[in-house]
Amino acid sequence: MEAVQNRIFLAYLSSKVYSHRDAVEAYRIFAASQVELCATSIKETIDAAVIFGDLFPAIDNLQLHPVVASLLRRLVTATGRFSAALEGLPEEDYLILGREWVLENCRSIIEVLEELKESQVAEELKDEASFFQKIEDNMRIPEGSRIATAICLAPLAGPLAPTLRSEYDNTGLYLNCAISKELPEEARQTLNEFAEAMNAAVSQKKSWQDTRSDVLELQMRTTPFESGPLSGTPIDGHDVQVKLGEDTTGKGAVFDSPLELVDDPQAHARLIEEARPLTQALRRLLYPHFKSEPYLERFRASGSLDPARLALGDFSEAVYRHYPVLEQMNHRGGALLVLACDGSASLDIDQISMLRLLTTAWLMSTVGSDVKVIAGIYHSDHLQGLYQPPPVVHWLFHPRKTPAIGQQDAVRALLSLDQGSGAQSDALQLMFILDEAVQVARGRKIYLVVLSDTNWNNSFHNSNLSGQQEVEAFFKDAYSRLGSRLNVTLVALAPNEQETGFEKKIDTVVSIPANEFDDPEAVARKIGVYVASQIRSGGSSRSEHHERSRS
Amino acid sequence: MNVSPTSKSVKPQPTPWDEWDAGCDSYGGEMHPPLLDIHTALAPLLKRLEEYDKVRLVLEKEGGSLAMLDSLKQLLSESFRLDDPGRSEVSLSSPQELRRLLSRISWTLRLEIRRTRSCMASYLLCRVSEDYWGEYSLVVEDLYLSPGYPIQDERFVRLMTYSGKEAYHIRLSQLRSGVMKLSGYEKASSVEVDSLLHRLGRHVFQAAWHEDQRLAFAAASHLVPLPSFCNAIELLYLSLGGDLCELRAHLGGLAECFAPVGVYPQPALHRLITGLPGLTGAELADFPKRATELYGRLSKAFAMFLQCQVPWGLCNHPVPVWKILYGNFSRLSALEELRQYPELVDAASELEAEAIAVTEELLTVGTLFG
Numbered sequence: 001m002e003a004v005q006n007r008i009f010l011a012y013l014s015s016k017v018y019s020h021r022d023a024v025e026a027y028r029i030f031a032a033s034q035v036e037l038c039a040t041s042i043k044e045t046i047d048a049a050v051i052f053g054d055l056f057p058a059i060d061n062l063q064l065h066p067v068v069a070s071l072l073r074r075l076v077t078a079t080g081r082f083s084a085a086l087e088g089l090p091e092e093d094y095l096i097l098g099r100e101w102v103l104e105n106c107r108s109i110i111e112v113l114e115e116l117k118e119s120q121v122a123e124e125l126k127d128e129a130s131f132f133q134k135i136e137d138n139m140r141i142p143e144g145s146r147i148a149t150a151i152c153l154a155p156l157a158g159p160l161a162p163t164l165r166s167e168y169d170n171t172g173l174y175l176n177c178a179i180s181k182e183l184p185e186e187a188r189q190t191l192n193e194f195a196e197a198m199n200a201a202v203s204q205k206k207s208w209q210d211t212r213s214d215v216l217e218l219q220m221r222t223t224p225f226e227s228g229p230l231s232g233t234p235i236d237g238h239d240v241q242v243k244l245g246e247d248t249t250g251k252g253a254v255f256d257s258p259l260e261l262v263d264d265p266q267a268h269a270r271l272i273e274e275a276r277p278l279t280q281a282l283r284r285l286l287y288p289h290f291k292s293e294p295y296l297e298r299f300r301a302s303g304s305l306d307p308a309r310l311a312l313g314d315f316s317e318a319v320y321r322h323y324p325v326l327e328q329m330n331h332r333g334g335a336l337l338v339l340a341c342d343g344s345a346s347l348d349i350d351q352i353s354m355l356r357l358l359t360t361a362w363l364m365s366t367v368g369s370d371v372k373v374i375a376g377i378y379h380s381d382h383l384q385g386l387y388q389p390p391p392v393v394h395w396l397f398h399p400r401k402t403p404a405i406g407q408q409d410a411v412r413a414l415l416s417l418d419q420g421s422g423a424q425s426d427a428l429q430l431m432f433i434l435d436e437a438v439q440v441a442r443g444r445k446i447y448l449v450v451l452s453d454t455n456w457n458n459s460f461h462n463s464n465l466s467g468q469q470e471v472e473a474f475f476k477d478a479y480s481r482l483g484s485r486l487n488v489t490l491v492a493l494a495p496n497e498q499e500t501g502f503e504k505k506i507d508t509v510v511s512i513p514a515n516e517f518d519d520p521e522a523v524a525r526k527i528g529v530y531v532a533s534q535i536r537s538g539g540s541s542r543s544e545h546h547e548r549s550r551s
Numbered sequence: 552m553n554v555s556p557t558s559k560s561v562k563p564q565p566t567p568w569d570e571w572d573a574g575c576d577s578y579g580g581e582m583h584p585p586l587l588d589i590h591t592a593l594a595p596l597l598k599r600l601e602e603y604d605k606v607r608l609v610l611e612k613e614g615g616s617l618a619m620l621d622s623l624k625q626l627l628s629e630s631f632r633l634d635d636p637g638r639s640e641v642s643l644s645s646p647q648e649l650r651r652l653l654s655r656i657s658w659t660l661r662l663e664i665r666r667t668r669s670c671m672a673s674y675l676l677c678r679v680s681e682d683y684w685g686e687y688s689l690v691v692e693d694l695y696l697s698p699g700y701p702i703q704d705e706r707f708v709r710l711m712t713y714s715g716k717e718a719y720h721i722r723l724s725q726l727r728s729g730v731m732k733l734s735g736y737e738k739a740s741s742v743e744v745d746s747l748l749h750r751l752g753r754h755v756f757q758a759a760w761h762e763d764q765r766l767a768f769a770a771a772s773h774l775v776p777l778p779s780f781c782n783a784i785e786l787l788y789l790s791l792g793g794d795l796c797e798l799r800a801h802l803g804g805l806a807e808c809f810a811p812v813g814v815y816p817q818p819a820l821h822r823l824i825t826g827l828p829g830l831t832g833a834e835l836a837d838f839p840k841r842a843t844e845l846y847g848r849l850s851k852a853f854a855m856f857l858q859c860q861v862p863w864g865l866c867n868h869p870v871p872v873w874k875i876l877y878g879n880f881s882r883l884s885a886l887e888e889l890r891q892y893p894e895l896v897d898a899a900s901e902l903e904a905e906a907i908a909v910t911e912e913l914l915t916v917g918t919l920f921g
Contacts, residue, residue: 032878038668054864055878061885073865080866153620156669157611157699187617194620197627200644202664202672209715214665214701260714263658263681403713405651 003050004101006225007079008094010051011086029055031224034217037064037072041163049075050105054083065159070115074108237390240432242459243477244470250460252425254432255383256376256393258402262415271360272411277524278361336372336441337362340433342452343377343394347420350517351493355451356414357520358491361527362449363397363407373407374398374440378429380422391425391459393432399440425459426452427470434478447487448478454495468501475506489530589694592635592656593676597695599631599643600674604697611669611699627672643672660694661710665701673697675708677724680749685757691748692741693724704765719762723748729814733807751808751815754801758793759785759820767853770876773883775890775899783849783906786819786913790842795835799827819910826914838913845909852905859898861889872898 014024032052045068053076059069082101089097154160204212237253244250339362341355359375366373375396380389395401397410404410437446456467463470478486488506494514503509510530516522603626610619630642635656641649646664653660663675676695681688690708702708707719730736730744764784771777802824808814809821857873872895879886889895
């Protein structure tokens with residue numbers, strides 16, 4: 001009945017509502033091409049015959065199971081007559097036509113059942129449950145032919161008998177092979193294990209990739225007239241919020257995608273070689289990760305009283321022992337290094353070149369260590385479907401979002417970066433990158449390195465703050481949320497002023513003036529000084545910094 | 552803050568891949584994937600895929616037993632080692648790890664896995680040559696192609712790119728065996744064959760083949776044979792989308808690829824490429840203009856062909872050919888019955904005649920096309 005209803009509804013939409021457009025008919029034709037008749041359920045066969053029957057070729061040319069072929073033959077013949085009658089029919093006659101159509105289909109199905117079973121069934125049909133029970137009885141494997149000890153499988157690509165229900169899960173067709181309830185446990189286990197192994201081999205797991213075309217086809221085949229996986233907004237950004245003040249919060253959307261890797265081994269080797277002095281300097285940098293563990297400390301009295309006898313006396317546990325928290329280096333998990341690179345058009349060629357070298361050096365310096373890395377370039381870019389270029393983060397290296405197989409491989413993504421483009425939304429995009437970092441870090445310490453020309457941009461139209469003030473608010477918010485887990489370094493590439501304004505607000509500022517760009521050794525020495533300062537302080541985030549920023 | 556170092560962590564034993572990965576520890580070493588004999592390195596993988604497909608095909612065509620399912624499960628789950636420097640261990644049930652390892656062996660390798668109609672895995676392992684000047688990248692060799700791997704149009708295949716999007720790639724791998732039979736290429740190395748295929752792809756097929764042609768080629772191969780129509784399409788696309796000046800500068804050895812006994816016998820392209828050196832600049836510049844007009848004519852002729860009505864289905868109602876084609880695009884082999892309809896045969900003859908006329912008109916520029 002549902003199939004007939006849908007068919008009439010489609011005809012109505014085509015002829016009356018959207019008569020000037022062929023969109024509905026075009027979609028019906030497309031949906032017809034997706035129908036798979038070789039492995040189907042009873043319901044799907046009926047739907048296909050009623051909604052798309054006028055488009056199918058001769059049934060004999062389709063290599064179908066005899067039950068499916070028989071059902072299709074009868075239903076399609078009925079469909080042909082009623083479809084022709086539907087054209088030009090007044091709306092008030094739809095119900096009458098529909099009722100006759102449904103009755104005709106029921107008669108066709110009963111004829112098919114009569115071919116399968118000798119006895120008449122019609123009088124015994126009382127409700128849908130018993131109707132389908134009759135079908136199942138006729139589908140059951142006859143006694144003695146395929147029983148548990150020597151279970152045979154029909155050709156899996158061959159035309160299969162229709163099932164009672166549409167059960168498309170990851171195992172797809174395997175349910176068709178195991179319809180009998182008499183299968184022993186061992187056989188079921190074999191089937192399940194096989195289904196798991198096949199599923200692991202063939203399904204798509206990467207979340208950052210587009211859905212594979214065959215996976216998409218299977219999804220759409222089972223839900224032809226429902227909203228498909230491509231409906232809705234094809235481009236969804238990530239909503240990001242930045243606390244700009246006591247009562248003000250800036251909100252925005254950021255889009256992200258991986259940067260494509262370049263297949264040029266010579267250019268790859270050249271860039272890594274060029275960044276070698278910086279890499280060597282950075283490799284001495286430690287990114288320790290600390291863990292906080294409480295330990296038991298016993299009270300030791302001084303003086304003439306023997307402290308060992310204190311336990312025999314009456315004492316208060318609060319005095320006798322307590323549990324201070326010890327922060328010590330945790331060698332079981334590395335810290336997370338986050339590289340946020342400003343890729344906007346305000347950077348000239350020299351700044352971009354230095355940015356590439358520094359990013360390469362930072363990536364290469366972590367190769368072979370326990371330090372995890374995520375690195376991205378933030379700016380704006382044109383995206384299909386959007387009129388204005390939105391803020392975009394292009395990931396160079398992200399454990400879940402890029403195809404690079406290591407930090408050295410990620411350097412390939414930098415090879416195509418020869419100039420900046422677009423405009424950055426500093427506070428918004430830095431917050432997005434930090435949010436990603438928090439998800440990846442899972443409690444570990446985060447070392448955020450921001451490489452920028454310090455030409456800060458406004459991210460929020462409704463804020464009265466300047467770009468720099470927004471970035472300051474971001475750092476303040478980040479320190480307050482993460483506390484000692486966050487260590488921030490700003491690398492200023494040819495800043496306009498001698499001081500960036502963040503010297504006392506974040507952990508470290510490394511300023512590289514333009515006249516040092518041609519001298520990687522000088523940059524390496526400066527990085528070395530920075531590294532030494534990090535080592536002296538233990539690499540820990542200075543609590544006095546965020547105390548100052550809080551105050 | 553008290554910092555007391557705890558016990559040192561134990562580093563795992565280095566593998567031969569670590570030296571390549573480390574880079575910094577051996578600056579004099581190679582920074583790109585080592586040059587391996589890919590076929591030797593991948594031999595165990597190819598063997599495993601063959602064994603898997605052998606069992607799969609029997610199950611799909613003849614049926615089998617639960618024991619065969621068990622055997623398939625073991626072929627998928629069991630690990631095996633490749634002949635790469637690290638003797639890496641992989642299994643077919645970890646396709647991501649397998650792809651990472653293939654990427655280490657060569658950046659040109661691509662592994663695609665697709666479900667067959669029986670919901671089992673089918674594999675395509677190929678080598679890709681990137682063409683940065685063109686719309687498509689080029690598949691130059693199929694190292695392994697599972698029987699029944701879904702390829703609708705032999706000229707194109709969808710591969711997942713590094714940016715996470717599926718894109719069409721031109722399949723020149725089907726021409727590889729033809730190249731190796733060309734005179735002078737009988738003992739050619741793999742690099743030389745790749746080079747010729749890359750040149751063919753870059754200068755000719757990038758323009759001559761396009762995914763928009765799939766409908767026309769599907770109609771030509773499954774409804775009624777339309778060879779001249781296909782030739783005309785390729786000629787028009789090359790004239791409109793290709794840079795004939797650049798093609799003229801890189802003709803060496805390309806013309807014989809389209810000769811009657813060549814790699815891809817195509818008389819229209821053969822005449823064009825052979826006659827190109829004799830054209831003047833003005834005649835070359837005139838090509839796209841003429842091709843634009845003739846493209847409109849051929850499109851119109853194809854539209855007329857698709858509008859032809861034939862009695863269809865169990866009720867024999869007249870249905871236009873385009874509806875039949877679109878509605879059965881996933882089962883085109885079942886449409887061969889259309890060849891018996893005289894209406895369609897007549898429409899096809901008219902389309903062929905128009906295609907021949909279009910080809911002749913385009914190639915009569917200058918006097919050198921004969």
